[in-house]
Amino acid sequence: xxxxxxxxxxxxxxxxxxxxxxxxxxxxxxxxxxxxxxxxxxxxxxxxxxxxxxxxxxxxxxxxxxxxxxxxxxxxxxxxxxxxxxxxxxxxxxxxxxxxxxxxxxxxxxxxxxxxxxxxxxxxxxxxxxxxxxxxxxxxxxxxxxxxxxxxxxxxxxx
Amino acid sequence: xxxxxxxxxxxxxxxxxxxxxxxxxxxxxxxxxxxxxxxxxxxxxxxxxxxxxxxxxxxxxxxxxxxxxxxxxxxxxxxxxxxxxxxxxxxxxxxxxxxxxxxxxxxxxxxxxxxxxxxxxxxxxxxx
Numbered sequence: 001x002x003x004x005x006x007x008x009x010x011x012x013x014x015x016x017x018x019x020x021x022x023x024x025x026x027x028x029x030x031x032x033x034x035x036x037x038x039x040x041x042x043x044x045x046x047x048x049x050x051x052x053x054x055x056x057x058x059x060x061x062x063x064x065x066x067x068x069x070x071x072x073x074x075x076x077x078x079x080x081x082x083x084x085x086x087x088x089x090x091x092x093x094x095x096x097x098x099x100x101x102x103x104x105x106x107x108x109x110x111x112x113x114x115x116x117x118x119x120x121x122x123x124x125x126x127x128x129x130x131x132x133x134x135x136x137x138x139x140x141x142x143x144x145x146x147x148x149x150x151x152x153x154x155x156x157x158x159x
Numbered sequence: 160x161x162x163x164x165x166x167x168x169x170x171x172x173x174x175x176x177x178x179x180x181x182x183x184x185x186x187x188x189x190x191x192x193x194x195x196x197x198x199x200x201x202x203x204x205x206x207x208x209x210x211x212x213x214x215x216x217x218x219x220x221x222x223x224x225x226x227x228x229x230x231x232x233x234x235x236x237x238x239x240x241x242x243x244x245x246x247x248x249x250x251x252x253x254x255x256x257x258x259x260x261x262x263x264x265x266x267x268x269x270x271x272x273x274x275x276x277x278x279x280x281x282x283x284x285x286x287x
Contacts, residue, residue: 012226013189013286016208031200044200044214048192051210051225061225067258070227070287074257081230082257085287088226110211110223137199139274142217 004059012088015060016050023057025049030103031135033147034119034127036112042145044135047106055105058096062088064108071113103129124149188281189233192222196264196278197241204277218264218272226286228257233284239264239275246275257287 002022007015032045054060066087073084097105107116111127119127128147136145171177190208194201201214206222213221239248247267255261260282264275 011286013208016225020207025205027202041216043216046200046202046212046214048203048206048209048211048222050203050206054225067227071258082227082287085227085229088287106211110213132200135200139197139199139217142274 004057007059008092009090012062015093016054019054019057019060020050023050023053026052026056026099028052028099028103029131029133030099030129031132032103032107032111032127032129033135034111034115035147036115036126041143042147045106045110047103051106052099052102055097055102056099059093061094061105062091063094064105066091067109068113185285186283188283189226189228189286190222190224190260191281192260192279194220194222194262194278194280195276196220196239197274197276201274201278213259216272218274220262220278221259222262222280223259224257224282228282229285229287231255231257233257233282235260235262235280235282237262237278237280239278241273241275244273246273248275248278250280 005018027049028047030047033042034045035042069084069087070082073079073082107127115126119125125147167180169177169179170183188207192206192209192212193204194212195204196218201212201220203209203212208225209222210225211223213223215221235250237248237250239246244266246264248262248264250261250263260280262278262280264273264278265271266273
């Protein structure tokens with residue numbers, strides 16, 4: 001197995017290029033269904049195979065908190081350009097994750113914070129992790145998909 | 160870092176002149192994705208610098224960056240196809256942020272949003 005270089009201090013983009021060259025992509029069956037606006041259909045988060053390979057390998061991706069810091073900077077009034085990009089490159093990379101841990105990381109990185117922080121605060125869950133087989137088999141009525149109100153394990157989670 | 164490294168400010172051809180390597184660095188795509196947007200949920204076929212895609216609605220997909228852009232002035236280009244129908248692809252720029260690309264496919268005749276396969280996008284700009 002190819003040894004992962006010591007990447008702390010290496011530009012994150014360079015690490016991704018190394019990973020694309022050296023790691024096989026991992027196509028995950030997990031999907032994250034979430035609703036961030038009441039009047040919009042459910043959104044579905046699909047992991048990238050190359051990213052998943054990096055997460056499973058470890059030593060490549062920065063801690064998810066780094067992305068939160070950058071998001072805070074971007075939310076500041078008058079933001080024009082990131083000045084703390086070094087956080088992505090200089091922070092010690094996270095260790096190898098399981099696929100389930102990787103999905104949790106991905107939720108905290110790519111889903112709106114108000115969704116995953118309060119996912120179960122309403123009348124029904126705002127977010128569900130499921131397998132792709134639990135989603136509708138075709139895209140018919142895609143713009144009407146919602147998280148089902150009668151949620152149970154091993155059932156279709158959006159309809 | 161344990162990777163091999165060549166440092167050069169200029170590339171020079173024996174007869175055709177020289178090129179500043181900054182042209183190569185600045186002109187290369189910093190992220191790209193080839194997606195099947197017509198599957199039950201869209202999936203990546205191949206990509207660079209993406210962590211996930213969000214299937215937002217019919218014809219609309221937002222791939223997220225791993226290595227974020229320095230600012231939101233980056234440029235994205237897209238194209239899409241489905242056999243037998245006239246389609247066009249556009250990059251939706253509403254709410255543009257440094258952490259994701261916006262991709263939307265619309266029917267060239269009716270302008271209604273449609274799913275496509277392949278759905279391809281690439282972004283150019285400065286990385287954070």
